Amino acid sequence: MKVLVVDDEPLAQQRLEQLLAQMSRVETILKANNGQQAIEVCQTEKPDLVLLDIRMPGIDGLETAQHLSQMEKSPAIIFTTAYDEYALDAFKVNAVDYLLKPVRQEKLAESIERASQLNRIQLQAIKSQPEGRTNITAKISGNIKLIPIADIFYFQADQKYVTVKHVNGETIIEDTLKELQAEFEADFIRVHRNALVAKKYITGIHKNAAGHNFVTMNDCDSMVEISRRHLSGVKKLITSM
Numbered sequence: 255m256k257v258l259v260v261d262d263e264p265l266a267q268q269r270l271e272q273l274l275a276q277m278s279r280v281e282t283i284l285k286a287n288n289g290q291q292a293i294e295v296c297q298t299e300k301p302d303l304v305l306l307d308i309r310m311p312g313i314d315g316l317e318t319a320q321h322l323s324q325m326e327k328s329p330a331i332i333f334t335t336a337y338d339e340y341a342l343d344a345f346k347v348n349a350v351d352y353l354l355k356p357v358r359q360e361k362l363a364e365s366i367e368r369a370s371q372l373n374r375i376q377l378q379a380i381k382s383q384p385e386g387r388t389n390i391t392a393k394i395s396g397n398i399k400l401i402p403i404a405d406i407f408y409f410q411a412d413q414k415y416v417t418v419k420h421v422n423g424e425t426i427i428e429d430t431l432k433e434l435q436a437e438f439e440a441d442f443i444r445v446h447r448n449a450l451v452a453k454k455y456i457t458g459i460h461k462n463a464a465g466h467n468f469v470t471m472n473d474c475d476s477m478v479e480i481s482r483r484h485l486s487g488v489k490k491l492i493t494s495m
Contacts, residue, residue: 255366256282258301259291260308260318260328266355270305270334280366289313293321297375301329303350303369308335319349330369332362390418392425400473401425403441407436407455407474411448419476445469445488446481 257280267285273278273311273327283301286292288310295340296304296356304322319331336355351365357400389400405421411431418425434448435442442450457479467485480488 255280255282255302255369256299257366258284258286258292258295258299258304259489260286260289260304260310261334263307263309266307266334270357270362273359274305277366285360289315289318289321292318293371296322296325300327301328303366305332305334306335306356309337319471324362332365332369390429391425392418392427394425400424401427403438406452407471407476408448408449408451408469408478409442410478414451419470419474421473433488443484443488443491445484446479447483449478453480453495456488456492458492459488 259270259274263268264397267287269449271283271285274283282301284295284301286295290313290431292304292306293313295301295435300324306315308371310318313321315333315335319333320330322328322331327439331349333349333352334355338352338354350369353361354363362474369407388404389402390406392401393397401418401420407419408418409420409429409431415426415429416434418427419460431450435444441453442457443453451469451471455474457470457472458471460468460477468481469480469488470477
């Protein structure tokens with residue numbers, strides 16, 4: 255496991271590092287001194303588990319946990335604190351456990367075992383799902399919208415965002431084109447560095463007066479430009495259809 259220790263007290267942080275170093279299940283130990291640092295480390299390093307102090311300056315442990323829970327791959331959380339009054343609130347944000355300082359080796363080991371078992375159950379659940387989603391999830395004004403893959407004409411990237419063109423309009427999503435291509439390679443073809451088009455909707459290629467090539471699609475009034483790099487692949491697909 256990759257474990258992040260979050261504590262603003264150097265001695266408390268050092269003690270947890272020493273305890274973790276004795277555990278064979280722990281492979282990597284990361285450190286953060288406050289909630290803001292913890293969020294940044296989790297975004298870049300993707301730890302499996304966070305040992306999180308509650309009373310810290312700035313963003314406290316409970317608020318930090320709430321932010322971490324919004325991550326696509328949120329880590330398991332074990333709270334470590336000297337203040338047992340926070341226990342109820344800690345479990346409201348789905349902590350695996352709540353340990354009072356000074357943390358004892360056996361209690362920490364038990365909590366980490368529970369956290370690792372939870373991760374294994376989650377991993378197995380993911381593996382049991384069919385490969386590839388049947389819907390794309392979009393967040394609109396805090397609400398979740400599902401867009402059926404079967405209804406999508408194309409994905410097109412524009413700077414930080416990807417727009418989905420589908421039978422009911424257009425929607426911005428948070429997925430990257432790279433992730434989408436890896437997941438839906440069987441159903442979509444890359445036609446440009448910024449676009450993936452659903453193979454089943456492609457009807458042909460249109461060349462304009464300026465010599466640029468575009469994909470034409472059934473039931474879609476938009477055309478997506480084909481780069482010279484991907485033109486031969488699109489032609490090959492159309493020939494095979």
